[in-house]
Amino acid sequence: MFACGIVCTIARRNVIYVLMGIELILNAANLNLVAFSRFNGNLDGQMFAIFSIILAAAEAAVALAIVLNVFGLFDSIRPDDPDLLKE
Amino acid sequence: MLGILSLLQEHGAAADVQKAASSLANNNWGFDQNDIYRLIAVPLLPLVGYIIQLFFGKKLPRQGDWLLISFMAAGLGIAVYEFAKCLGAWSPDFQVQSRNMGLSWAWFGSTPGAPGFIAGVLYDNLSAAMLVVVTLVSTLVHLFSSGYMHGDRRYNIFFANISLFSFAMLGLVLSDNLVFFFIFWELMGLCSYLLIGHFYHKDSARKASLKAFMTTRIGDVCLLIGLCILWSKFGTLQFTELYKQVELLVAQNHEWPGWLTAAGILVFLGSVGKSAQFPLHVWLPDAMEGPTPVSAMIHAATMVAAGVYLVGRSFPFLTPDARIVVSIVGSFTGIFAATIGICANDIKKVLAYSTISQLGFMIAGIGVGGVGAGLFHMITHACFKACLFLGSGSVIHAVHTQDMREMGGLRRKLPITYLTMLVSTLAISGVPLFAGFYSKDAILAHALARAQTEHIWYYYLPIIFLATASCITAFYMFRLVHMTFHGQPVVQDKYDHAHESGWAMSVPLIILGSLAIFCGYHFHGLIPNPVNTEGWFLELWRDHRPFEAALGGHELEHREHYEHLVHGDAHGNAMILSLCAAGLGIGLSFVFYYFKILKAASFAKALGPIYTAVVNKYYFDELYNKTAIAGSHLVAKVFSIFDRYVIDGIVNFVGGAMRAVSMGSAAFDRTVVDGLVNFAGFGTQAAGSVTRMLQTGRIQQYLTFSVFALVVVAALLILR
Numbered sequence: 001m002f003a004c005g006i007v008c009t010i011a012r013r014n015v016i017y018v019l020m021g022i023e024l025i026l027n028a029a030n031l032n033l034v035a036f037s038r039f040n041g042n043l044d045g046q047m048f049a050i051f052s053i054i055l056a057a058a059e060a061a062v063a064l065a066i067v068l069n070v071f072g073l074f075d076s077i078r079p080d081d082p083d084l085l086k087e
Numbered sequence: 088m089l090g091i092l093s094l095l096q097e098h099g100a101a102a103d104v105q106k107a108a109s110s111l112a113n114n115n116w117g118f119d120q121n122d123i124y125r126l127i128a129v130p131l132l133p134l135v136g137y138i139i140q141l142f143f144g145k146k147l148p149r150q151g152d153w154l155l156i157s158f159m160a161a162g163l164g165i166a167v168y169e170f171a172k173c174l175g176a177w178s179p180d181f182q183v184q185s186r187n188m189g190l191s192w193a194w195f196g197s198t199p200g201a202p203g204f205i206a207g208v209l210y211d212n213l214s215a216a217m218l219v220v221v222t223l224v225s226t227l228v229h230l231f232s233s234g235y236m237h238g239d240r241r242y243n244i245f246f247a248n249i250s251l252f253s254f255a256m257l258g259l260v261l262s263d264n265l266v267f268f269f270i271f272w273e274l275m276g277l278c279s280y281l282l283i284g285h286f287y288h289k290d291s292a293r294k295a296s297l298k299a300f301m302t303t304r305i306g307d308v309c310l311l312i313g314l315c316i317l318w319s320k321f322g323t324l325q326f327t328e329l330y331k332q333v334e335l336l337v338a339q340n341h342e343w344p345g346w347l348t349a350a351g352i353l354v355f356l357g358s359v360g361k362s363a364q365f366p367l368h369v370w371l372p373d374a375m376e377g378p379t380p381v382s383a384m385i386h387a388a389t390m391v392a393a394g395v396y397l398v399g400r401s402f403p404f405l406t407p408d409a410r411i412v413v414s415i416v417g418s419f420t421g422i423f424a425a426t427i428g429i430c431a432n433d434i435k436k437v438l439a440y441s442t443i444s445q446l447g448f449m450i451a452g453i454g455v456g457g458v459g460a461g462l463f464h465m466i467t468h469a470c471f472k473a474c475l476f477l478g479s480g481s482v483i484h485a486v487h488t489q490d491m492r493e494m495g496g497l498r499r500k501l502p503i504t505y506l507t508m509l510v511s512t513l514a515i516s517g518v519p520l521f522a523g524f525y526s527k528d529a530i531l532a533h534a535l536a537r538a539q540t541e542h543i544w545y546y547y548l549p550i551i552f553l554a555t556a557s558c559i560t561a562f563y564m565f566r567l568v569h570m571t572f573h574g575q576p577v578v579q580d581k582y583d584h585a586h587e588s589g590w591a592m593s594v595p596l597i598i599l600g601s602l603a604i605f606c607g608y609h610f611h612g613l614i615p616n617p618v619n620t621e622g623w624f625l626e627l628w629r630d631h632r633p634f635e636a637a638l639g640g641h642e643l644e645h646r647e648h649y650e651h652l653v654h655g656d657a658h659g660n661a662m663i664l665s666l667c668a669a670g671l672g673i674g675l676s677f678v679f680y681y682f683k684i685l686k687a688a689s690f691a692k693a694l695g696p697i698y699t700a701v702v703n704k705y706y707f708d709e710l711y712n713k714t715a716i717a718g719s720h721l722v723a724k725v726f727s728i729f730d731r732y733v734i735d736g737i738v739n740f741v742g743g744a745m746r747a748v749s750m751g752s753a754a755f756d757r758t759v760v761d762g763l764v765n766f767a768g769f770g771t772q773a774a775g776s777v778t779r780m781l782q783t784g785r786i787q788q789y790l791t792f793s794v795f796a797l798v799v800v801a802a803l804l805i806l807r
Contacts (some may be wrong), residue, residue, distance in 0.1 A: 018787070075197050081783030 001028035015067050016079050019060065026056040089487040102215050116176045118183045123163050123208055130257035132158040132249040133225070140250065144243030155246045157231045159253060163222040167216075173215040182211040184263055184327065209263030211325060212628055213462060215398065217260045220469045224255040224388040227595035229476050232380040234591030235484055239378075245285060249384060252278035256389045260396065265324040268397070269781035272310070272361070276303050282385060283377035295373035302370040306360015312399075313353030316346060317404070325569050330403045336678075345407035351409030355416075356402050362394030362446045363796060365420040369708055371443055375435040379480030387442055387476050388469035395449045395465045402458045414454025415545065418534070418552035421447030423705075425559035429566070430691075430702045433489045434479045438565050442472060444556055448530055450761075451549050456649060457533025459628035464526035466624060471511035471523060474599035478508035481592050482571060485585040491570040493581060500585040502711065503593045505572045507600030512568050516561035517669045524665070527557060532661035536652035540645055554664050561672025569680035638655060643713045714802040 005028055008021030030049045037045025074082050136158040144151045173181055185207035229249060236245055255278055259271035277300075318324055321332045358364065363371035363386075374386055385391070398405075398413060401599045405413065421444045428440035445468050452461030481504040482497065483489055490536030498505040506656065514523035534550040576582035587593065652658075679687050700706065781792075 006794055009785050010794065079787050080785045082786075086779075086782055086784030 001031065004028075013078055013080075015070075015079050018079055019063050019067065022063065023056065023060065026052065026059075030056075098130060101397040106505060107759070109550075116183060117172065117179055118210070122169060122172070122183070123185045123210075126169060126208055126210055126218075126261060129162045129165050129222065130254045130261060132162045133257070134254040137247050137251040137254065139627060140243055140247035144247060147212060150243040150246070152229070152233045152242070152246050154190065155250050156226065156233065158250070159222060159229050162257070163219070163226045163254075164434055166218040166222045168217045169210070170219045173210075181215075182209070182327075184209055201517075204266070204519075205325075206267050207263045208261050209398040210261065210596060213396075213399065213623070214260050215624055216466055217392075218257065220466050221253065221256050221260060221389050221489070224384060224469055224599075225249070225256075225472045227473070227477070227598060228380045228384040229700065231383070231480065231592050231595045232378075234589050235380055235480050236378060241285065245282075248278055248281045248285070249381070252282065252385065252390070256393065259393055263325055263327070265317070265326070265329075268400075269307075269310065269314060272357070272397075273307060275385075275393060276300055276307065276361075279303070279374070279385055279390055282381040283374045285378055285381065286376070289376065292376040295370070295376040297775055298768045299370040299374050302367050303360040306357045306367055309360070310357025313357065314352045316353065320346065320350075326400055332405045343408070348406040348408045351401065351405040352412055355398060355405070355409065355413050358394035358398050358450065359416065360394075362391045362450065363443045363451060364394075365423050365448060366707070368424065369444050369704075369711060372436050372439045372704070375433070377437050379435065379476060379483060382438070383473045383476035383480065386439065387472035391442060392465050392469060392532065395446060395453070395461060398450055398453045399462045399465075402453060410454050410456070411545065412454075412696040414451045414534070414549045415449030416539075417447045417449070417454055418549040418556070419447070420444065421451060421556035422552040422559070423447075425556045426701055427704050428563045429559065430698065431563075432492055432493050434482065434494075434567065434571065435476075435489055437491070437563060438472070438475055438479060441475075441560065441564060443474065443513070448527065448553060448556070451553055452530035455534045455537040455549055457497075457530055459531035459624060460533050462628060463607075463624040464523075464530055467514070467522040467526045467603075470606045471514040471521075471603035474477040474507055474596060474603055475515070477592070477596055478504050478511065478601065481588045481596065484588055484592070486581040487584075488578075488581060491567065492572045493578040495574045495578075496572070496576040496582060497585060501572075501587050503587060503596060507603075508572070509568060510600045511603045512564045515564050516673060517557055517665050518673075519666070520604070522603050522605065525607035528658075528665050529663050531557070531665050532658040534720060535661045535664070536649050537658035539652055539657060540649045554668050556666055558668040558672040561669045562676045565673050565676035566680050569676060573681055652755055673759065681712075 002025060005021045005024030005026075008024055009018050010021075012018055012021065030052050033045040033049040033052065035045075037043060037049070070082055071077060076082075133155070136155040137325060140151050140155060147154060229246065232245065232249065239245060252275060255271045255274035259275065262268045262271060280296045280300040282296075283299055284292050286292045314324060317329065321329060323329060323332065333347070336347075360367045371391070375382055377385075387759055424440045424443035424447065428437050431437045431440060445464070449461040449464045449468070452458075452464060482494070482501065485501055485504075486494055486497070488494070510521065514521040517524045517527040521532075531550065531553055534553055538547045538550045540546075641775065661755055679690075703709075
């Protein structure tokens with residue numbers, strides 16, 4: 001799942017799909033945390049996973065805000081277009 | 088300067104050891120250092136005058152002629168004073184050397200403790216007499232020039248030049264060694280060049296001055312070589328030292344070495360150049376282009392006399408072979424120039440040839456052994472020849488022409504000039520009671536005695552030539568007087584405008600004219616004794632015996648026989664001979680030019696080609712033009728071609744090679760060096776464009792790289 005998320009982030013031509021990819025990565029990490037919590041027999045992993053979900057949600061909001069502003073500036077949803085920092 | 092002098096006073100005392108043996112050296116005849124200072128002042132006065140005149144001449148009132156005249160007169164005063172002291176001693180041994188008073192000047196090669204070349208002043212009878220003669224003639228010429236050169240554009244420079252010349256001549260007479268002698272000799276050549284070329288706007292004057300300089304130069308080169316030989320063999324060039332060394336050399340070897348003959352002849356060749364002897368006589372007639380005072384001073388009394396002075400001073404190291412050369416050259420010149428003088432029509436040219444002829448007399452006189460006689464003639468000749476030249480200057484000033492064919496009957500218009508020139512002409516002809524008689528008579532006596540002593544055919548040549556030349560001299564000198572002063576005026580216009588010159592020009596004439604009478608007399612106290620036919624100078628000059636006594640035997644007999652003849656039979660015979668010659672010459676001149684019994688023109692036609700040759704001076708100028716001058720031009724051309732093609736060719740070739748090398752270097756620079764630089768730039772650009780691809784500004788690419796790095800790190804961690 002993590003690899004899918006990476007591929008999605010890197011290789012999609014639409015910033016929304018990039019955000020989706022980020023969500024996938026985060027969720028893959030959550031899944032891993034819960035799995036290891038069950039494996040180790042304590043609840044540390046599950047606690048950490050709850051925090052991670054909250055963070056993911058907040059981060060998604062912020063990310064969408066950034067994307068909106070970038071769209072306002074560049075009028076494009078392709079991540080390749082804001083390339084002012086090149087060379 | 089003073090330090091050197093005081094240093095040398097100590098050295099002088101120490102180095103005098105070798106001279107202490109000779110009694111001559113320690114006896115200074117009442118002279119002291121102050122006298123030497125005074126003597127040095129004599130040439131320095133005109134030098135100072137020259138320098139002042141150069142810088143301030145034009146600004147002084149009357150352009151400074153009074154200044155220079157007074158300087159020369161002061162020099163004359165000192166010279167006369169010292170001469171009086173010298174005469175007071177009245178000894179042939181009279182000799183004052185400044186070295187004996189510690190007054191010498193160390194020149195090259197000196198280190199403390201070993202003075203190298205030392206120069207000083209030599210003052211003996213000859214120097215004393217010459218000093219007076221030169222200062223006297225110089226003063227009178229200065230005075231004369233103030234009248235004659237009046238209005239000239241370069242009046243001040245003229246005076247400066249004759250003062251410089253006086254300095255040179257006086258320095259020459261006073262120097263005690265041949266180096267200083269040579270320096271002043273050359274300086275006189277320079278002054279002669281400046282003075283002959285005074286009217287430099289005239290092409291003939293320029294050519295003449297250059298000719299004079301070049302011709303005497305040839306003699307000077309020979310003189311220098313002679314001096315080099317003497318220096319290398321003897322190690323000294325001081326007159327007294329040289330005499331001693333030669334005496335020693337002859338006493339040791341009992342023969343005269345060949346190289347000494349060569350050195351003597353080379354030194355004599357210097358005289359040949361300077362005193363215009365055959366074959367280097369060609370410059371003196373042309374030198375008449377210079378103003379007449381210059382001719383009087385330089386070419387009558389002083390510069391040409393320097394050659395005679397040299398022969399006189401160098402007599403002790405002339406071998407018998409050299410001496411016969413000297414006497415034959417001198418006597419031949421005497422007759423050679425006299426024959427040309429017969430046909431000359433320019434008054435100054437006649438006097439010029441007369442000078443050459445008389446110089447021949449002097450040199451021949453010295454050559455046959457009568458050193459005192461020749462030098463005495465030099466002194467008397469200075470007086471009457473200067474008078475003749477100045478007189479001719481007065482004539483030229485009056486009638487504005489130099490051609491005697493346009494003059495005539497001037498004795499009524501120019502009485503003072505006429506009288507003085509007549510007196511001088513009588514002197515030069517060797518008429519008794521006039522100065523020239525004593526000296527000429529002495530020379531003829533010596534020549535005759537030598538001929539009778541040696542009995543070889545070429546020893547008879549001098550006396551034959553000289554006797555004939557005396558006759559011819561009397562003839563053409565009186566011809567000059569007749570054509571100029573006697574008879575009827577030829578060009579009436581010029582005659583009418585003639586007038587006697589002012590006092591500035593007449594006073595020197597009177598002084599010199601009276602000297603032309605009294606110069607030769609023997610003196611007892613102050614009373615002249617014209618009857619004593621031994622000139623006063625001859626008593627004062629001990630002929631430096633050319634050491635024939637050292638050779639012994641046969642030569643010694645010769646010497647004694649010669650002396651005997653000179654004072655006895657030969658003297659009487661020579662006197663008769665000279666009287667006959669003079670009488671014949673004067674008589675013939677009257678026949679041709681005064682009474683006009685025989686026509687000179689018809690004689691000239693009868694002699695035809697001989698006459699043409701004589702009038703053209705035997706074509707010597709043309710000969711020299713074709714040979715020497717053309718030769719020099721050819722050599723110059725050869726060198727010029729060499730210079731233009733070879734030297735310049737090499738230089739151009741080197742230049743071309745340099746250009747080729749630089750072109751190659753430029754090409755290298757352009758391709759290799761620039762290529763490297765460009766390549767560096769290109770490389771950087773390429774690198775840049777590659778690395779630029781990392782920074783695309785595209786987020787996803789950055790993410791790719793970081794994921795990739797993460798994978799690598801993870802792999803490393805796991806694999807550890």
